[in-house]
Amino acid sequence: MKKYFAFLLVAAFATKASAQNGFQRTAKGTEYRMLTHNPGDRIKVNDVITFEVVQKTDKDSILFSTYRTGRPAQAQIQPIGDLMDIFPLLTLKDSVLIKVPTDTIFNGHEDKRPPFLPKGSNLLFLMKIEKVQSLTEAMAERDKEIAEGKALIAKYQADETTNTDKYIATNKLLLKTTPSGLKYKINKVSVKRKPLAGDTLLVNYVGRTLDGKVFDSSIAAEGMKAGLQRPADSYQPLQMVVGHGEVIPGWDEGLLLLNEGSKATFIIPSKLAYAEKGAGDDIKPFSTLLFDIELVKIKPGKHVPVKAAGTKPVKKVAKPPIKKAVAKKTS
The missing domain is CATH 3.10.50.40 (Chitinase A; domain 3)
Incomplete structure (x- = not known):
């Protein structure tokens, strides 16, 4: 229209x-x-x-x-x-x-x-x-706005890093960090196989902001405790194809590090999640997200080269876990 x-x-x-x-x-x-x-x-x-x-x-x-x-x-x-x-x-x-x-x-x-x-x-x-x-005046004004916008983004990014470091220190977390900036900890080790890009995964999760707000979960007890507005029968492991951009980049990268049956904590910086756009009311712009993850099952699929984790979110925002939690956000 x-x-x-x-x-x-x-x-x-x-x-x-x-x-x-x-x-x-x-x-x-x-x-x-x-x-x-x-x-x-x-x-x-x-x-x-x-x-x-x-x-x-x-x-x-x-x-x-x-x-x-x-x-x-x-x-x-x-x-x-x-x-x-x-x-x-x-x-x-x-x-x-x-x-x-x-x-x-x-x-x-x-x-x-x-x-x-x-x-x-x-x-x-x-x-x-x-x-x-x-x-000339219009171009000068535009250049000034661009410079101010870049400075503001840099400030938000610096504040995000400070808040994340403070959270990790306060909670005394021992984490590994990938080159992209994803931080993670394996909480339950498994010797079963790891997924490859193209495999279909069944995943249980709880998603939180760093202030403790649960914005989504596949687990009924956690979702009901947090007061999530979703049908009781919708709580079940998320099924998704890993490495195909169906979820935020932090998930695509992190899930490939896990073994079937393992549990982990992901701390995902906004550049691997929703960056400056945020998602709904709970996920503000430049929000680092925390996920407790269980890789329940791997269904072998068509394997493709692994997508490198970038600095921008994929165009298609994540299907659950996050999409259901932010039902007010439409695409």
Whole structure:
């Protein structure tokens, strides 16, 4: 749906409007009505503008609104399209209503015309200019935002490391650490075989944040104790194919270190879990996660080369254990 309205927006900006009463017409025929007009320098070619825009039908049904998305639009002014008739008329904080006949938008594209935009109807664009910058100013602002974002991420990562080290020291944990940063401890040793990438595993688990919050579990007693909102009959070992990105990278790496029947504790840094995005209400951005794991059974499968643990979570977020625990998060 978003792509469809994006098509309408681009098409409207490149088409000519027909005359209607109450609107002024530019030399190229674009119709507009100034709602507010302020003194000051007018917009020029290559300026970068930040603006709010509402797109609606002539029956006043809103199709798109930056006010609703909470993020204004931004564009660099280029000497193409009929809106270049409009922008040179505007200054900072000006607002304007632009009318575009849908017949010109869908000329040659009638198959894309929706029922709510019949022939003879119009699209209305209500625009308000919130910021006008030179290209140099806009690029400097962008570079500053990027630098500030990197600095903030570095701070969050440093805080995460500090909190993890403090947790390990407080609980006097003796852990091994892999090159990727996964920390683990084998709590129950087994001499049975280890899995290979492509094997199907049955896994019992309890997932916690470092503050002790249980966000998911395959074990009924643990889930009910933590008050997890899930059906009682859903508690059973998780079945998943290891090494295929079906779970977070920390799981894919850690499970390959275990033997069938063994139990372990994983401490998984956010870069091997949900990084800066987090997952739901319980797993905040840059959260290190703790899992108590039991590798219940290995079902041999098609073996593939092991995926190296990366610094970013896989695009498909983990199926249980975490997905069920954060039911509010949708993809």
